[in-house]
Structure formats: C-alpha cells, structure tokens
Ligand SMILES: CC(=O)SCCNC(=O)CCNC(=O)[C@H](O)C(C)(C)COP(=O)(O)OP(=O)(O)OC[C@H]1O[C@@H](n2cnc3c(N)ncnc32)[C@H](O)[C@@H]1OP(=O)(O)O
C-alpha cells in the first residue's frame with residue numbers, strides 16, 4: 001500500500017497511520033498509485049461489471065469464485081437467512097419511532113439480535129460456527145435496513161425474494177415493485193465495487209473488535225459506528241446536496257473556493273490511498289452516463305471543474321472524485337433516496353467486514369498498538 005509522507009508531531013508516526021502495515025490479509029489490496037484494487041487477485045472493477053454480490057461474497061468468505069452450481073447452492077443457503085427474525089420484527093415499530101438515521105437503527109437492531117440470540121464470542125466458536133454467524137449477519141443487514149425504512153415511512157414491510165440477487169432484492173424490499181433492469185444492473189455494479197477496500201476505517205475497526213475475541217455481530221456494530229461519519233461512508237448524500245447547491249457547473253470553482261475558505265472539505269473528493277482517480281468513481285461515472293439524465297451530465301461537468309479548482313487550491317495533493325461522488329448520482333437515478341445512500345453502501349460492505357472478521361478470528365492476537373506520549377516527562381506528584 002502507498003504511504004503519503006505526512007507525519008504527526010511525534011515525528012516518525014505517519015499522520016492517520018497512512019501506509020503503516022499492521023497485519024497481513026489474503027482478501028485483497030488497494031494500490032493507490034495505480035488506481036487499482038482487487039478481491040483475492042480478481043480486479044474488483046471487472047467483477048463489478050460481470051458478477052453479482054453473491055459471487056463476491058462467496059469469493060471472500062469461501063476462498064474462490066463459485067461455479068454455477070456452487071452459486072446456486074450458495075443462493076439457496078442464503079435465501080432463508082434473509083428473512084426477518086421475529087425478535088427483530090417485533091421491535092421495528094419502536095426502533096422506527098425512535099427516529100435517528102437508518103444506520104443507527106440498524107446498529108441497535110443488530111445489538112438486540114446479538115443479545116436475543118446469545119451469539120458466542122468468536123474465540124469460543126468453531127470456524128464453521130463463525131462462518132455461519134457471518135453469513136447470517138450479511139444476509140440480514142439489507143432486510144433490516146429496508147424494513148426499518150418502510151416502517152418509518154408508514155409502509156408495510158416487503159419480504160425478500162428468493163429469485164432476486166442482492167441488488168434486485170434491495171430495490172424490491174425498498175419499493176415493493178420490480179425495478180427496471182437498468183437500475184438493478186447499475187446498483188449491482190455499485191454494490192460489487194464497494195464490498196471491500198483494504199484497511200479502511202470501518203474494516204480496521206471490525207478487525208480490532210474481532211481481535212478481542214468478541215462475537216461477529218459486535219464487530220459489525222462497531223464497524224457501522226465507524227461508517228457513520230461524513231469522512232468515511234457518509235459522504236454520498238452530502239456530495240449530491242453539494243451538486244444541487246452548485247447548480248450550474250460554471251459556479252463550481254467559486255463554490256470550492258468558498259468551501260475551502262470556510263475550512264470545509266469537498267465531499268466525494270480526495271482519498272486516503274488513491275493518488276489517481278478512484279477506479280470506482282471511473283466505473284460509476286460510466287454507469288451514471290449509461291443510465292442517462294441531466295444529473296449525470298451535470299455531475300461530470302462539475303467533477304472536472306472541482307478537480308481543477310482543488311488542483312489550484314491544494315497543489316500537489318492529487319484530489320480526485322472518490323467512490324462517494326458518483327454513488328449518490330447512480331443511487332438517486334435508481335430511485336434510492338439520499339437518506340438511504342450510506343445504508344445501501346452498508347449492505348455490501350458488511351460482506352467485506354465479515355470476511356475480515358473471519359480472517360482475524362482465524363489468527364487470534366489482540367490488536368494493541370502504542371501511542372508515543374508527548375506530555376511533560378517529569379512525574380507530577382498527586383496533590
Ligand atoms: C468510501 C470512502 O470512505 S471514500 C471517502 C469519502 N469521504 C469524503 O469524500 C470526504 C471528503 N474527503 C476527505 O475528507 C479526505 O479526502 C479523506 C478523509 C477521504 C482522505 O483524507 P486524507 O487522507 O486525510 O487526506 P490528506 O490529509 O492526505 O489531505 C491532504 C490535503 O488535502 C486536503 N483535502 C483532502 N481531501 C479534501 C477534500 N475533499 N476537500 C478539500 N480538501 C481536501 C486536506 O485538507 C489536506 O490539506 P492540507 O495538507 O493543506 O491540510
């Protein structure tokens with residue numbers, strides 16, 4: 001992985017731990033200078049163009065891309081796990097009434113599920129039991145999110161369908177109507193391309209929690225918390241709102257200048273690892289243009305101007321559009337409302353989190369780095 005050179009006041013510690021290798025993984029890698037990332041050596045962008053979430057889920061959790069027969073068996077295995085358990089169905093109205101974001105509702109629902117079902121610490125489980133727990137959580141996350149969303153909107157919950165893949169099911173469970181194929185295809189690309197991405201903040205969080213021997217659900221709940229901030233996972237709705245605020249592309253450069261002058265970051269731009277364009281934003285730009293419409297055309301024109309303005313105002317920083325910029329454009333065009341952008345992301349990323357939790361649990365050693373103490377050296381007597 002590539003390591004930008006900024007350091008903290010400790011001098012030799014890279015700021016934000018950029019480029020610090022803390023463990024090994026066989027799940028995939030992000031090559032920031034090349035603008036490339038892969039899942040177990042398969043280009044993630046190529047997978048996004050040709051495969052479903054279930055293929056990649058199988059790849060990450062079971063070690064290889066499935067044959068047609070393996071995929072059919074996997075889908076049959078996952079189908080019953082998608083169904084909302086009564087313990088959660090009963091509390092949905094209260095969770096929905098409590099307000100807050102869908103992600104916060106999901107966190108609470110999963111904590112409750114963990115408590116109700118008494119999921120065991122990963123250390124006490126066999127690898128098969130851990131894998132079964134992980135499969136269950138991955139299958140349930142979209143169902144719980146869609147059910148929470150519909151309950152909140154005063155609509156009846158829509159049960160998942162066994163004949164649809166993750167992309168088709170997500171749109172089906174949100175709307176209760178069959179989605180146009182073009183929307184399912186676009187969403188499938190987005191979901192496959194966002195399943196995993198190296199040691200991003202939420203994945204790292206999940207692995208730290210798993211390293212303590214905590215259960216799979218606990219690790220996912222912690223990852224969801226890390227995913228709720230605007231800097232990681234929470235940018236797509238803000239990026240779309242910025243597109244609205246900018247309006248005409250000719251206003252983009254002035255708008256960026258104002259944002260930076262106010263000490264704000266431009267949502268959907270910049271990346272901790274990529275120094276090239278984010279390959280997912282390239283894929284999703286193409287996808288948005290294929291879907292068509294004024295929003296996609298405007299997003300492309302604004303992107304060019306924002307990149308140029310950032311290059312002028314932050315020279316040498318290589319700030320490009322990241323996955324979250326076009327995520328909002330694609331999802332909005334597919335009829336997903338902004339409040340559901342990050343939850344949609346969570347439905348695919350949970351597969352990556354769980355793959356990392358399983359990998360971490362297979363080699364249990366508590367993750368416990370150090371911090372350099374920078375306060376006064378002399379001990380101070382207790383008064
Ligand atoms: C799935 C994902 O999570 S993708 C990321 C989604 N998040 C966003 O889109 C939020 C906006 N982007 C950002 O805040 C950042 O680019 C991050 C958090 C994604 C990565 O940040 P970092 O790796 O910390 O960037 P880094 O510190 O190397 O930034 C370098 C410089 O560029 C600036 N910069 C980075 N991104 C932006 C941005 N989007 N807008 C304005 N300035 C930026 C920083 O302020 C810094 O300037 P300085 O050196 O003058 O202080």
Ligand SMILES: O=C([O-])CC(=O)C(=O)O
Pocket residue numbers: 194196197198199200201232272273323
């Ligand atoms: O890699 C990162 O730091 C953030 C990111 O793009 C992701 O998690 O998909």
